[in-house]
Amino acid sequence: MDYKKLDEKDLEYIKQVINDDERILSGEHINEEYSHDELSGTQSYPDVVVKAANAQEISKIMSYAYEHTIPVTPRGAGTGLVGSSVAMEHGIMIDTSLMNQILELDEENLTVTVEPGVLLMELSAFVEEHDFFYPPDPGEKSATIGGNISTNAGGMRAVKYGVTRDYVRGLEVVLPNGSIVEFGGKIVKNSSGYAMKDLMVGSEGTLGIITKAVLKLLPLPKKAISLLIPFKDLNSAIQTVPEIIKSKSIPTAIEFMQREVIEDAEEYLGKKFPDHQADAYLLLKFDGNSAEEIEADYDKVAKLCLSQGALDVLISDTEERDESIWKARGAFLEAIKGSTTYMDEVDVVVPRNKISEMVEYMHNLHHEVDIRIKSFGHAGDGNLHAYILKDDLTDEQWEERMKMAMDKIYQKAAELNGQVSGEHGIGYAKKPYLNESLEEETMNIMRGIKAAFDPKNILNPHKVCQI
Amino acid sequence: MDYKKLDEKDLEYIKQVINDDERILSGEHINEEYSHDELSGTQSYPDVVVKAANAQEISKIMSYAYEHTIPVTPRGAGTGLVGSSVAMEHGIMIDTSLMNQILELDEENLTVTVEPGVLLMELSAFVEEHDFFYPPDPGEKSATIGGNISTNAGGMRAVKYGVTRDYVRGLEVVLPNGSIVEFGGKIVKNSSGYAMKDLMVGSEGTLGIITKAVLKLLPLPKKAISLLIPFKDLNSAIQTVPEIIKSKSIPTAIEFMQREVIEDAEEYLGKKFPDHQADAYLLLKFDGNSAEEIEADYDKVAKLCLSQGALDVLISDTEERDESIWKARGAFLEAIKGSTTYMDEVDVVVPRNKISEMVEYMHNLHHEVDIRIKSFGHAGDGNLHAYILKDDLTDEQWEERMKMAMDKIYQKAAELNGQVSGEHGIGYAKKPYLNESLEEETMNIMRGIKAAFDPKNILNPHKVCQI
The missing domain is CATH 3.30.70.2190 (Alpha-Beta Plaits)
Incomplete structure (x- = not known):
């Protein structure tokens, strides 16, 4: 794909839309943290970071980017682990972390409506104050809710309460061409066409940019x-x-x-x-x-x-x-991260009755591959988090052994009818493993779905199902 | 679209695949019931009905139909209300009602694996015997589970337990080109690419033919x-x-x-x-x-x-x-149906706090349109079933007033931020209303998704988002 390289004229347009220089970072003013996420080893700088204040701004920028074929990468708090929010083709990064308002608590519909930049810990504190409960409970509390929706984060309470998708009732989304659309709503049931809301959840910022979410709440367990x-x-x-x-x-x-x-x-x-x-x-x-x-x-x-x-x-x-x-x-x-020089992660999920076999396999893997692996996880829902540690290995040793360990882990998970990711997503880093794990037909359909949303492939390219 | 008209040669191929003449009905041997569903007024005969016994048969027939551009319509028990299972372009109808085996109860993963033709009442009786609970509870107990999945049926327990999609963990699907793929599985969490399983649920037989389903169970409430x-x-x-x-x-x-x-x-x-x-x-x-x-x-x-x-x-x-x-x-x-000469239905869903306004509106609509309307429904989840009754109206009066009443009801639902269908789906009959209710952008993406699964548009054409 031939993308247009961002130039001064483009930057001018962005400045005119945003009308607040403090919300635009470009060139050397872009903080290093915008070039990577929390773990994946994927690194690439955007040409400009725009801290969006509302859906209209995002819509205008997307629409301009669409017209000029400039790549756009959405980003929340950057706590992802697989590179979903890294700007592989540079271009424009849209940071939604300033869109952090809790817009409405609707006690009659048991919903809360939030902007995507609200942090998980802010959301849970807010609803609990009002005697409500937002069940999804991923370990990383400083992730944004937009990020949680984008990876369909699961967390620790999935055994009883399910995952993020189960608590998203409606989404406002800016499409790759800049249109603002709504999928779902405050309604409890919906069989009105294909499951656009469910498809958006877990699409890792490749199909649209979430600008508002209506979330389902439960009464707070006493x-x-x-x-x-x-x-x-x-x-x-x-x-x-x-x-x-x-x-x-x-x-x-x-x-x-x-x-x-x-x-x-x-x-x-x-x-x-x-x-x-x-x-x-x-x-x-x-x-x-x-x-x-x-x-x-x-x-x-x-x-x-x-x-x-x-x-x-x-x-x-x-x-x-x-x-x-x-x-x-x-x-x-964070503790495991602090115990080594560098690490990478695996987030496999297997049927619950295979969890023992999977954990045992990972635990004994160091007999086959000379590398340290630490794991913990959601035993109750079959989702394991394993961390492969670099320690004092040389870069070559690390690359080789880490790859070997990952290959073996993913292969074992596949043997047990598991999947590549339970909740961290695929992003950039896990693409080869997804590609191996799913049927070619399925990968092709996913690419077709991506093209249906984003025919010019400008939104978060090279992620999930793309080469 | 130019479809190939089914001919003797095609029928020969089908006979060879099925190898059991009793499972093939063609021409005048096709029972009248195969030309319509339970309500929608949509009528069209398939050229041949194949009572499939397994996924391999369906795969072979789909693959042949794909190669020769012959339309295929899947059908369960035919209890739909919006024409989803009516063969608008004739061709091949695949009846899955003989694929009615409960394949496995997995107590360690709390799942039951079933063929699509298992009836809802058979499923609930089976799992309850084993002290488990399949919560979705649509009124029509003689629908197949494949049909329930295809419309994302909700039913009466959605207030507490959610809808069919929430209980589908994995699907085996024959794609329009004949490939057999699996979406999801026995796993509890999944963030491995786009939400194919969720997209299949509610797609009304337009994206693939469901040949197996892994369903989530709960312990039976005591x-x-x-x-x-x-x-x-x-x-x-x-x-x-x-x-x-x-x-x-x-x-x-x-x-x-x-x-x-x-x-x-x-x-x-x-x-x-x-x-x-x-x-x-x-x-x-x-x-x-x-x-x-x-x-x-x-x-x-x-x-x-x-x-x-x-x-x-x-x-x-x-x-x-x-x-x-x-x-x-x-x-x-059934009782309302028995009380009139003919009727059509509306299955709107509105936010729960708007239910009173919606019901009141429907209740008073006869002041504006001289036609009888009876309604009942799922007050707790905002999903109303209203039936517009023909009684002694002439065909012209009926067409005119029914259309007027429907237009008004759907418009009111839209005003209240509701949607066209809570659980019955769109099928053929509700397409104009879906088209009016959703953004043009959304409709286009849905068509793009359909094309990604079914580039030759042979599977259940003219349904949901298609013209």
């Missing part, structure tokens, strides 16, 4: 309780998970964690984890409207865990203790 | 209770609904019903409805794992309804009584 369950080793912990699912109790979350990752978190946070007796833990949460309602459920699961070899069941029902546990869990990514 | 709440008139009943939603209790279902529709049902079923004191009712259901858990919720709602002018609150906690109420509710469509 009670929650966490169980920290130590096991003698990882295997016995993980093998208990399908038994928990089978027991027909529905925890809000089932996470697994290992001693070594907990230690990283302790160091990172400068704070001790409340238990030290075991090598591996399951961390479960239960929520509901009364202590009794939850108790019946967690009592059953606690007994089940003990019968499966758990060393103990620690009940956390104070906010303080709860925080010390979940804060450690929330810090894992 | 207790359920219904409340039948009489109100002095429709308005006071409906106006209570947003208050119920706002109260943060979550009923499984909130239906509204009027005296006149109940009377139709009594006649149709030959069975008395358990209450006769009022003109309008709300029918609520609550479910949960214990009587106490439900009680707190319904007690709050019962008091709220009384404070809003309910005449009474009748608690139905015996199976017998429950059945007599819900059976009446389930018979509404």
